[in-house]
Amino acid sequence: MYTPSLPSHRPAPARQGAVAATPMAFVQAIAQAYAQRGMDPAGALAQAQIAPEQRADPRARITAWQMEALCDAAMRELDDEALGWFERRLPWGSYGLLARASLTAPTLGLALARWCRHHGLLTQAIALRLTTEGGQAQLAIAEQRDLGGLREFCLVSVLRNALGLASWFIDSRLPVLGAQFPFAAPAHADAYAVLFAGPAQFGAAEAAVQFDARYLQLPLVRDAAAMDQMLQHALPLTVRQYRRDRLLVQRVRQLLAAAPQAMHSAQTVAQQLHLSPRTLHRQLAAEGATLQQLKDEVRRARATELLHRSDRPIKQVAQAAGFANEKSFIRAFRGWTGQSPAEFRHRSRPAD
Known part of the structure; x- marks a missing residue:
């Protein structure tokens, strides 16, 4: 994820009626990242207002606000923007550097191509690939090492991170035409319709999302000042759906x-x-x-x-x-x- 330098005060509670759509499995994955470091996630869970009994219920869901708050606290405490996914920590600011490196691209296609290429500088655990065929673009992830118990959380998060940043670059929602994942349908498979707002398939060869290739031709509409401002609060891009659709x-x-x-x-x-x-x-x-x-x-x-x-x-x-x-x-x-x-x-x- 990016460099979400949020204010140090406690975030406001989630709005009444907020949809709880993020599966508890992702909360458990973050807790596992803490365990791998020999650390206690209690403070982060409390900041996100996730009660112990809620965490213990695999059927429970949390809201987008709770996921933002949990990820923000965990990234800070673990000093790892990848939240334990890879062979080494990604120190604070790692994804922000990738976002800045893509900002000068004239089109979204070139920006995403840079993102995929530069992501390989951060980790050898996965490799990102952008391809187009028949008017459809695909962003895929090749796994190059065992991601263990954090596999699902990693693959989902990396794809959503890329889609969120791409949407911000062009100031437009990037509608997903389809999403595939290389694991069996989890118990919370119904949550994928919200996570990707499109049909999801399981048991595929690799994780990937498809979208209309015309979006790749759209110019980037952000500048360095907008980037500075976005990086102060970037997590909503990864956990909330972008509303506007320019196409x-x-x-x-x-x-x-x-x-x-x-x-x-x-x-x-x-x-x-x-x-x-x-x-x-x-x-x-x-x-x-x-x-x-x-x-x-x-x-x-x-x-x-x-x-x-x-x-x-x-x-x-x-x-x-x-x-x-x-x-x-x-x-x-x-x-x-x-x-x-x-x-x-x-x-x-x-x-x-």
């Missing part, structure tokens, strides 16, 4: 265009993007768009293409563009162009 409009438009005949509702679109309908509407509004506007754009493009390049009857064009009937299509098309579909077809074709 959401493009992703929605692509989804609609891939199935133009489907009757896309906010519920079905949001489900495919692993969002709630409310979040979908809110994030589109932040980008100056609405779902209906995007649906109209895709329908109009599909309809005009078919009218111009095919001899399909108007009824079939309406169906192919996603309209329930010909009448509603003609009304919508006239609103878009000021012409009926038949008039548009006649005027868009050269005279014989």
Whole structure:
């Protein structure tokens, strides 16, 4: 994790109603890191308001705030930003140096490539690899030594750290299309839907996450001053989902265009993007768009293409563009162009 130089006073309690999603297995992993050093985690657990009886319950979950507080205290006491994962401690500031080394990259793709390469300077226990294929990017971890009982916590944390920093670099959520892990599904497997907000598979060859490769082309929008400020409180990037998505409009438009005949509702679109309908509407509004506007754009493009390049009857064009009937299509098309579909077809074709 990065260099979270948080204030020394006790953090404010978690807000009422905060979702407890982080599995107790990760708390136990941090306690194991203390045990490996012959140290007592009681102070860190108390700072995170994790009671002994809660820690003893493997089914229990903690909130994002509690995980932040626990990791902050543990990193300070152990002086190890890796929390016992690797063959040696990563002293305070190690991940901050990696973040700074990536900051001058012009695009996210180059920044993540640097992150992967420089991570090898910190440890030989794992190696990170960024690849792209067919419009999809993958960030994978190759294990080069036995990670022991901290394996799950390590692999999950390293991937979330990289995704969190990447999101901060481009000021955008980096939606995960899929995540794989090289171990059997744990008892808390349902927590992975929250940890990665996408489908997770277990028993894979290696740990990896996939996301839309278009994000790699986005420019970094942060500078050194912003980096200094972020490193004062970086842990939220690794344990909380980044809200904004700078490619959401493009992703929605692509989804609609891939199935133009489907009757896309906010519920079905949001489900495919692993969002709630409310979040979908809110994030589109932040980008100056609405779902209906995007649906109209895709329908109009599909309809005009078919009218111009095919001899399909108007009824079939309406169906192919996603309209329930010909009448509603003609009304919508006239609103878009000021012409009926038949008039548009006649005027868009050269005279014989």
